[in-house]
Amino acid sequence: MSNHKTINLVVFGIGNVGSTLIQQIHTAKKQLQQQNITIKIPVVTNSKLAFYNEDGLTHTWDCDFQKFSVPYKVNEIISFVKAQQFQNLIAIDATASTDFVKNYVSLVENGFHIVSANKVANTLHYDFYNTLRNTLKKHNKSFLYETNVGAGLPIIETIKNLYGSGEQITKIKGVFSGSLSYIFNVFSERNKSFSKVLQEASKLGLTEPDARQDLSGNDVARKVLILARELNLKAEFQQVSIESLVPKQLNGKTTLHQFKTRIKELDVPFQNRLASLSNDAVLRYVGELDVVNQTLEVKLVSEKKQSAIGQLRGADSIFEIFTESYGENPLVIQGAGAGKAVTARGLLSDVIKLSNQLN
Ligand SMILES: NC(=O)c1ccc[n+]([C@@H]2O[C@H](COP(=O)([O-])OP(=O)(O)OC[C@H]3O[C@@H](n4cnc5c(N)ncnc54)[C@H](OP(=O)(O)O)[C@@H]3O)[C@@H](O)[C@H]2O)c1
Structure with a gap:
């Protein structure tokens, strides 16, 4: 031995x-x-x-x-x-x-x-x-x-291997947060209010005790930044453009208790957002690293139901890695992206x- x-x-x-x-x-x-x-x-x-x-x-x-x-x-x-x-x-x-x-x-x-x-x-x-x-x-x-x-998904290793072997990665896009995946996967089914879905996610232990930490988009932004740095972009956190989902009137200055009692204030804006989509579209909260233009973004977007991101279920994460060799059809890694x-x-x-x- x-x-x-x-x-x-x-x-x-x-x-x-x-x-x-x-x-x-x-x-x-x-x-x-x-x-x-x-x-x-x-x-x-x-x-x-x-x-x-x-x-x-x-x-x-x-x-x-x-x-x-x-x-x-x-x-x-x-x-x-x-x-x-x-x-x-x-x-x-x-x-x-x-x-x-x-x-x-x-x-x-x-x-x-x-x-x-x-x-x-x-x-x-x-x-x-x-x-x-x-x-x-x-x-x-x-x-x-x-x-x-x-x-546990092999994201960093895959990106390191592609980058290290000289493959040109042009874009990485996906749903990088389990809690926000669940929230928008369920909300986009159009039969529950946003606050109800948020409360369900919290009960399932998917969100942080203060769900505003998830809704702020900061955690997704950190992941986008980590991916950017893997590709040798000297980016800083402040460069990530983040669309926070926390309404201004319920931001960090409001207590957690106040946020919870006023949670229905989130319903109308998100309902309007969903109503503005065509029937074959869903809402997804995505992180996107555009390597060519060197932009780092976290935002709520509309996706076709039939797309890989649109078909996401439960609290799964998905990563689409676009590269020169993979062309129009990205390399996709999907599965549980959180959990002990x-x-x-x-x-x-x-x-x-x-x-x-x-x-
Ligand atoms: N849970 C997931 O699904 C998941 C997924 C991916 C990554 N992560 C990451 O994994 C890490 C751990 O998550 P978790 O859910 O296990 O957190 P957790 O349950 O809150 O546990 C955190 C642990 O860290 C200890 N700790 C805090 N500050 C410390 C310090 N300065 N020195 C030494 N120990 C310290 C805490 O001790 P006290 O009890 O004394 O505070 C506690 O034992 C986090 O960075 C999280 O983002 C978690």
């Missing part, structure tokens, strides 16, 4: 995605052994507490965390893994934190690869984006973030990809 590898993960963030990842790693143990990989998790943290176990977590990790976790600083975790002389270190970022991202450079300088579900590092100012990549190069470390766009199980699986798949490059 000379080519057997032990990978040491430090999991930052044990919410929906982080805890599902730990569960999936336990369940996949045998499968991983067959690939000569052992994944050990010597440290897990939330925003304030860390649980250390140099032998790696067991299936009682959740209880152990409740009982034995202690306040921590990232530097202390770095000292701990150094003292233990752990090899093949990967930091998992399963937070949504801007603060945590500030640790990336120091983690890389101290021997960590990074696998992240958190979009922040790829959407901050371009200087940070560049500094991180230069640091990674200098220390020969990897940063994988397939789950930043489309959760597919996102955690996407993180694990990044970990395995990285492990295959390690000694």
Whole structure:
């Protein structure tokens, strides 16, 4: 078993995605052994507490965390893994934190690869984006973030492969948000008010607790920006033109409670929008990166029912990648673009990809 590898993960963030990842790693143990990989998790943290176990977590990790976790600083975790002389270190970022991202450079300088579900590092100012990549190069470390766009769907990898092989990508367009996919897929059936659909989406756990975060379009805009940067466009978040779906009178200055009680104010404008379409058309909230004209947009558009985007169902995401070789008919990737199980699986798949490059 000379080519057997032990990978040491430090999991930052044990919410929906982080805890599902730990569960999936336990369940996949045998499968991983067959690939000569052992994944050990010597440290897990939330925003304030860390649980250390140099032998790696067991299936009682959740209880152990409740009982034995202690306040921590990232530097202390770095000292701990150094003292233990752990090899093949990967930091998992399963937070949504801007603060945590500030640790990336120091983690890389101290021997960590990074696998992240958190979009922040790829959407901050371009200087940070560049500094991180230069640091990674200098220390020969990897940063994988397939789950930043489309959760478990292979979007980043596909685009990287196309771009890296010299294929001219001209446009990427699609529905990049599970919650907004559901909302407009159902609303476009024309038998429910917008507020009713929004409430249903919230009940199904598809929206953020404050649905205005989804309706603002910022999350879709971040994904468009990440895709643009994959194609080497030095774009900034401010360059994304965003059509927010939050009415001005219900913006962030209004409390969440006020927003919820006045939610019917959204009905007339969206109903009018739908009524203005022909019968064979539906509304879709799309992200669009026009590479030729270098425009980044997030907007509500009308699509023919029969088009790939028009046929979308449930909370699925769809990505249409237009390139020179694919011509008029884009390469299409479609499926669940959100959810803890597919996102955690996407993180694990990044970990395995990285492990295959390690000694
Ligand atoms: N859920 C999905 O479908 C999905 C899909 C694609 C990508 N993602 C991304 O995956 C990430 C995690 O999502 P989630 O749904 O699992 O979120 P979540 O349930 O809110 O969990 C977030 C976790 O991060 C921890 N955390 C927050 N700030 C931290 C910090 N500074 N340092 C260390 N830990 C910190 C939180 O700890 P506390 O409890 O102490 O605050 C919590 O354990 C997000 O970036 C999200 O955008 C999620």
